[in-house]
Amino acid sequence: MTITHLTLSDVRGDVTAGFSTLTGSMEASERNITTIKDNIEEIRTLGVRQSEDMQNLSASLRQRGLYKGSVWDIVPGDIHIIAPVTRSLGKYRTVRYQDSYCTIENSDTRKVIRKYQTSGDNRENTMKQLDQDLNFLMKQRFGFPSLCS
Structure with a gap:
């Protein structure tokens, strides 16, 4: 085996290791992106649920006549x-x-x-x-x- 063969073998090993590391990093990034997307969807769902709860509460208070100067919509x-x-x-x-x-x-x-x-x-x-x-x-x-x- 010559020095050229040894050098090419080392370079090939380094390239393979580099691609392996890059592939692992990309897979981890994809998992993180998926987690972030799931979190965004969960936040949207919770926002919708909270909005529905507030609408139900407001409707319930109006039906019972509690908005007559006692309860206000407050930011x-x-x-x-x-x-x-x-x-x-x-x-x-x-x-x-x-x-x-x-x-x-x-x-x-x-x-x-x-x-x-x-x-x-x-x-x-x-x-x-x-x-x-x-x-x-x-x-x-x-x-x-x-x-x-």
Whole structure:
């Protein structure tokens, strides 16, 4: 075997190793792209579900007559949280919440806002809890009178 044969053999080995590495990188990139596409689709699906939930909630409130000066459509950016008030005991509830004092754009009075958080795919229980809380708060007329005064 001559030096030329040895050199060509080494070059061939290097090229083969390079192509193997390149192929592996391309396959990893394709997997990452697929994962990103799946994540985008999941985000779109969640957005649609959230929009549907808000439409259902709005329709439910209108049907029950709760929009008469008590409940408004508020953009989250218009809410400015001042300080936390209460929070649920997370280990005993499937739907957790936190109440906070806040101000809302174009309003001079402080309000109490309740932020709900659910674990997993527990949307139905969250909506039931929200419905129960709205029934209670609307019967009280102004929510938590001792906290709002």
